[in-house]
Amino acid sequence: MFAFPGFNSSGLTLSAGPRFQLCDGLNRRSFLQIGGLALGGLTLPQVLRADAASGKPNSKKSVIMVFLSGGPPHQDMFDLKPEAPVEVRGEFSPIDTIVPGMQFCELLPELAQRADRLAVIRSLVGSEGRHAAFQCLTGNDVERQPPGGWPALGAVASKLLGPTAVGVPPFMSLAPRMKSPGWADPGPPGFCGQAHAAFAPYADKASLELKGVTRQALAARQTLLDQIDGLKRQADAGALAGTSAYYEQAFGILTSSALVDALELDREDPSIRARYAGGSTEPAGYGDAGPLLNDYFLAARRLVEVGVRVVTVAYGRWDWHGRPHGTNFENARDHLPLFDQGLSALLDDLRERGLDRDCSVIVWGEFGRTPRVNKNGGRDHWPQVACALLAGGGMRTGQFIGATNRFAEVPKERPVHFQEVFATLYHQLGIATDHQTVNDLTGRPQYLVDHTRYQPLPELV
Numbered sequence: 094m095f096a097f098p099g100f101n102s103s104g105l106t107l108s109a110g111p112r113f114q115l116c117d118g119l120n121r122r123s124f125l126q127i128g129g130l131a132l133g134g135l136t137l138p139q140v141l142r143a144d145a146a147s148g149k150p151n152s153k154k155s156v157i158m159v160f161l162s163g164g165p166p167h168q169d170m171f172d173l174k175p176e177a178p179v180e181v182r183g184e185f186s187p188i189d190t191i192v193p194g195m196q197f198c199e200l201l202p203e204l205a206q207r208a209d210r211l212a213v214i215r216s217l218v219g220s221e222g223r224h225a226a227f228q229c230l231t232g233n234d235v236e237r238q239p240p241g242g243w244p245a246l247g248a249v250a251s252k253l254l255g256p257t258a259v260g261v262p263p264f265m266s267l268a269p270r271m272k273s274p275g276w277a278d279p280g281p282p283g284f285c286g287q288a289h290a291a292f293a294p295y296a297d298k299a300s301l302e303l304k305g306v307t308r309q310a311l312a313a314r315q316t317l318l319d320q321i322d323g324l325k326r327q328a329d330a331g332a333l334a335g336t337s338a339y340y341e342q343a344f345g346i347l348t349s350s351a352l353v354d355a356l357e358l359d360r361e362d363p364s365i366r367a368r369y370a371g372g373s374t375e376p377a378g379y380g381d382a383g384p385l386l387n388d389y390f391l392a393a394r395r396l397v398e399v400g401v402r403v404v405t406v407a408y409g410r411w412d413w414h415g416r417p418h419g420t421n422f423e424n425a426r427d428h429l430p431l432f433d434q435g436l437s438a439l440l441d442d443l444r445e446r447g448l449d450r451d452c453s454v455i456v457w458g459e460f461g462r463t464p465r466v467n468k469n470g471g472r473d474h475w476p477q478v479a480c481a482l483l484a485g486g487g488m489r490t491g492q493f494i495g496a497t498n499r500f501a502e503v504p505k506e507r508p509v510h511f512q513e514v515f516a517t518l519y520h521q522l523g524i525a526t527d528h529q530t531v532n533d534l535t536g537r538p539q540y541l542v543d544h545t546r547y548q549p550l551p552e553l554v
Contacts (some may be wrong), residue, residue, distance in 0.1 A: 105308055135333030153257060153389070153451050154486070154522045155397040156246065158405045159267075159390075159436070160226050161458035162276040163383045163412030166472050166502040168464060169425055170198050171493075181464050181500050184422045190493045200429035203437035209491040210449075212553055214481040215461040216495025216504035220460040222476035225275030225414070226268075229457055230405065231283070232515030232542060241534035244289070245280030246515065247403030249541060250522055251289035252421055252531060257400035262292035265396055267389050268407040269295045272381035274446055284533040292301045294356065304331065355395040358388055366391060368438040371431045379418045384429060385409040387435035394442050397452050402522065407430070411458055415471025421462070423468065440484055453486030453521040464500045477503050481514060488522045488553040512547040520549040531548035 168174055173187040173196065187196035190208035197205045204211065222229055227235045234241040244252070247264030248255045251264065256263050266279030326392075354360060372386035393404045409428050413421040436456065441443035443449040461479035462472030478497055484490060493509035519541055527548070530538035 096395070098247060122176045125352040152523050153400070155401065155448075155452045156250075156403045156486075156522060157393045157397060157439070157452060157454045158403070158517055159227050159454070159456040160228070160405060161408050161409060161411045161456065162226070162271075162273075162407050163224065163378075163410050164458040164460045164462060164474060164479070165411045166413065166421060166425065166462040167478065167497075168462070169421065169472075170429070171202065171213045171482070172482050172497055172501050173198060174499060174501055174504040177464075177500055178465050180386075183466060185425070194246040195491075195493060198425075198429065200425065201433045207437055207440055210444070210484050211488045212483045212488060212492055212494060213289040214483070214494045214509050214514070215478075215497055216506065216508045217461075217481050217511065217514070218458070218477070218481040218504060218508045219477060220476035222460055222474060223275070224474075225276070225459065226274065226407070227281070229459055230278060230280040230509060238492075239284060239535075239537070239539050241284030241286075242281055243404075244283030244285040244531070245291070245403075246518055247280050247291055247405065248282040248285040249519070249524065249531065250402045252285040253524055253529070254402060254522065257402065258351070261400040263402040264289065264291045265401050265403070265492060266291040266293040266405045266407075267295060267392055268405065269292060269383050270405070271376065271383055273342050275409060276382055280403075284539065334386075349488060351399040352396075352401075355399045356417075358394060358395070359393055361391065361395070365442065368441070369435055371434055376410070377428075378412070378424070381413075382410030383407040385431055387438065390435040390439040391442075394439055394446075395450070398446065398448060408435075413462070413471050414473055415467055415469025419472030421466065421472045436482075443485055449485045450487050453488065454484040454517060455481065455518060456483075457514075461501075464502050478508075479510075483514075483517075483553065486543075488521070492552065494550065494552050508514065509550065510547055512542040513550055516542045516544070516547050517549040517553055520554055 168184055169183055173185065174182050175187055176182075186199050188199045188202065188205055189195075190197055190205040190207040195208050195213075197208065221234050221236070221288070223235065225235065227233075230245040230247075231243040232246070245264070247266075251263035253420055254263065264280065268277050270280050271277035277296065279293040279296055282288075282290040358366065369387040369391040372384060372388070374384050376382055377385040384441060389406045389408060393406050396404045409432070411420070411424075411428065413424040415421065419425075419427075439454070440449075443452055443454075456477065460476040463475045467473055478501070495509050496505055497503060498505045519526050519529075524541070526540065526542050527544045530540055535540050
């Protein structure tokens with residue numbers, strides 16, 4: 094059993110066609126149309142062909158990006174102000190962490206014991222202030238885009254680095270379908286091209302359904318492999334010449350590949366899976382965001398372990414304006430303990446498997462929250478400053494970077510721009526933003542960040 098609704102071990106889209114049929118009633122054209130799994134309109138063979146043509150290096154560096162949809166309250170997590178007036182400091186108290194001088198919210202005791210593995214940016218600036226994953230996924234503003242649009246981090250990694258292994262997409266999104274499409278954004282391919290769009294197996298249930306084929310006909314992988322063998326025997330070589338290798342790779346992804354195995358969470362050691370336990374498959378908050386489900390953290394680890402370069406996770410709903418949907422603090426009491434458990438389990442798992450040196454983790458949302466609690470017990474949008482959490486990848490951790498004033502309103506020292514974080518993430522992947530460019534759709538080379546202003550964070554790398 095898969096842990097996520099809408100995904101199954103067949104993982105296929107099969108559609109009827111007019112050409113000759115195999116003995117089980119499936120026709121050859123059906124097989125050739127397999128593979129439109131939320132890949133920006135391209136089939137898996139097209140994407141694999143593009144990857145194979147790239148001749149990219151086979152670095153194992155990776156990034157897991159956890160997007161906290163809606164904007165988490167920085168002053169209730171990592172930047173508490175216990176000396177501020179009650180309408181600013183809120184209901185939570187700080188607790189000491191394992192690192193002297195670092196304090197976290199009392200609802201984050203597990204992360205507090207792992208603070209030596211965390212770098213917390215308390216002075217993140219540059220937010221557009223819009224409810225969307227776009228800036229967190231691309232590092233750029235949606236209003237000012239070159240022809241083709243800004244690509245997500247994962248799309249750039251796909252284009253410049255390519256896959257680490259046959260049948261393993263470089264860029265994957267675990268964002269499910271949501272009512273708020275801006276939060277469900279898997280990461281745009283932009284001017285990198287549709288071949289580098291995120292592979293998003295949970296985003297489009299329709300593309301995972303079997304059309305015109307019963308599940309009984311595809312109940313076992315061996316059955317499907319037998320059908321593929323039959324196709325090879327019956328198809329004329331000329332029709333498949335030059336394409337069969339890519340279709341075989343596509344069948345590998347969709348049937349017996351490491352990717353499908355990685356998404357079968359029931360294969361995980363029960364003791365490891367128990368660490369991640371918690372949450373629900375239901376949409377978090379009031380129905381317009383992704384689920385608050387710790388299995389997403391486990392899936393992300395399993396994916397980078399098999400070679401996915403960039404995995405994005407949409408976790409929970411953090412837009413807490415107050416009643417009638419619960420106060421900021423009621424929602425925090427629901428979200429923060431699960432977040433604490435799930436992220437801590439991920440950090441432990443990565444270290445125990447020796448993945449923490451190569452895998453960088455970034456956790457953030459699109460902006461911070463208002464310093465003063467509103468009349469409904471909520472905190473509203475606050476793009477002036479936010480927080481971000483980084484771990485792994487050999488970065489220098491166990492530190493705060495930046496600080497805000499006494500009401501957590503604005504940075505008072507070391508403001509850190511979104512693009513500095515992205516320059517750091519690209520550096521972690523082995524991509525040098527001071528000279529690396531990608532052509533937009535007019536053929537004009539575009540830098541990935543404004544390298545004249547923003548460099549990788551020297552505090553981290």
